[in-house]
Amino acid sequence: MRGGWLGRIGRGFVHVLLVFAIALSALWIGFCLYFQLPFGDAGRTIAIAGWALFAIAVIVLTFSRRKWPASACYVVAVLVFGAWWSTILPSNDRDWAPDVAHSVSGTVDGDIVTLHNVRNFGWRTDEDFTPRWETRTYDLSQIKSVDLILAYWAGPTIAHTIVTFGFENGDHVSFSAEIRREKTQAFSAIAGFFRVFTLVLVAADERDVVHLRTNVRKEDVYLYPLGMPKAGMRALFLSYVDAGNALNAAPKFYNTLTTNCTTVVFRLIRALDPGLPVDYRILISGHLPSYVFDHQGYQTGLSYEEFRRRAAISALGLAAGDSPDFSSAIRPPTGLFVPRDLKYP
Structure with a gap:
């Protein structure tokens, strides 16, 4: 009984950490998309809204038996984002103020x-x-x-x-x-x-x-x-x-x-x-x-x-x-x- 309670507390703590990590990283990625996507205001709004719905769906699914498949999908999405983010490089060749x-x-x-x-x-x-x-x-x-x-x-x-x-x-x-x-x-x-x-x-x-x-x-x-x-x-x-x-x-x-x-x-x-x-x-x-x-x-x-x-x-x-x-x-x-x-x- 005691081990069961401790196990539940431990799993609950891990779940809270997982949800927090997804929410925080999704927020940061949302800001990145807002400041870097070249689609114009309307395009950026659609892309960020889509990203927010995806992140919310992943968080909701972490409360179900599909927790780990949803988390795996989110990790793949983050890796794709990271590959794109790495292509944004500084330059000295711009029309500067x-x-x-x-x-x-x-x-x-x-x-x-x-x-x-x-x-x-x-x-x-x-x-x-x-x-x-x-x-x-x-x-x-x-x-x-x-x-x-x-x-x-x-x-x-x-x-x-x-x-x-x-x-x-x-x-x-x-x-x-x-x-x-x-x-x-x-x-x-x-x-x-x-x-x-x-x-x-x-x-x-x-x-x-x-x-x-x-x-x-x-x-x-x-x-x-x-x-x-x-x-x-x-x-x-x-x-x-x-x-x-x-x-x-x-x-x-x-x-x-x-x-x-x-x-x-x-x-x-x-x-x-x-x-x-x-x-x-x-x-x-x-x-x-x-x-x-x-x-x-x-x-x-x-x-x-x-x-x-x-x-x-x-x-x-x-x-x-x-x-x-x-x-x-x-x-x-x-x-x-x-x-x-x-x-x-």
Whole structure:
């Protein structure tokens, strides 16, 4: 009797797991069909409705003696879907939106790095701008700073991440991992899970990529200097050059969770310092400042609240306008803090 009850409980638990697995996978496949089928709205609606009815029928049959044949049919359907899904590949050859029309590439000759397709747009609005793509040269022996810039565009938990490098002559260049949209596409965080967008690495002048967020989009923007020795700055800069060249050679899909602006930055920095721990704040980018405060070795003497307050640059960006001295204007002359050098290889 006791063994019988335990057996029933065990079979019931397995059945619940089976139904949950079918329902969850059917939902995910439904989203994939919605974002990827090329049949138009009516065709997609019919296909998704058919898929939903099939999944519901399989779930209902799991409560009958036909449980395993129904499950086997569902597995076959999933395998067919997987074969089709594997044919959806990223590409660099599309009719791209103007701001992501080019991905940065670079060549290295000793200390001299030449970056091709550095974006330097003159932004008036998101739709009204003067496009400029430039070739610029940087001397890595003159590199002097690395800053992390966070632009909050959707509340306190979501921020776009930018890393910017400063040089002794006053030049700054920023790297921003972004969604590469086609001209007809609009951003969708949900679509970003389903192979809709590719990843692009944009190199840009700060009067482009930062000014766009402080002055045009009126986002809440913060700048945090990162403490590392020159060898680390150089290695990080070169890792961005390598990443840009790699994306030009072999495109990758953007993924809202696993391959986005923040996770790309984290992977590059962690390649320099493997001791940096994985943390939920890497995925929830709006909380990166507390990660920086906890793990980047800053000796500020500040509370976390004051640390963040001093990093705010939106008002400085608005005051600077389109000034040629925009980069120096958004950096308070006293600095945010005195960093302790991290030990990068």
